[in-house]
Amino acid sequence: SQIYTACQNGRVDQALSLGFLLCWIAGDLTNFVGCYLTNQLPIQIVTAIFYVNMDIIMISQFVYYKLKNQMTKRKVFQ
Numbered sequence: 001s002q003i004y005t006a007c008q009n010g011r012v013d014q015a016l017s018l019g020f021l022l023c024w025i026a027g028d029l030t031n032f033v034g035c036y037l038t039n040q041l042p043i044q045i046v047t048a049i050f051y052v053n054m055d056i057i058m059i060s061q062f063v064y065y066k067l068k069n070q071m072t073k074r075k076v077f078q
Helices: 002-009 018-037 042-077
Strands: none
Touching (some): 018 042
16 A cells, blocks of 8 residues: 555655665565475465565665656756
């Protein structure tokens, strides 16, 4: 629901920091690698993949809205 709300208001870049998102995806990636290397249950691997995909979506939103909001600010000041 946070991803949907962020799309509606377009303020992801003000709500989260890129450093936080990168730390978050690093944790989820290491979780996935750990699940894979230790032959965990398939549901654990699928869950880890799901979390990594959600992280990628959030980082993509962050970058998209950061660039979009910067372009909007430039147009206002020109």
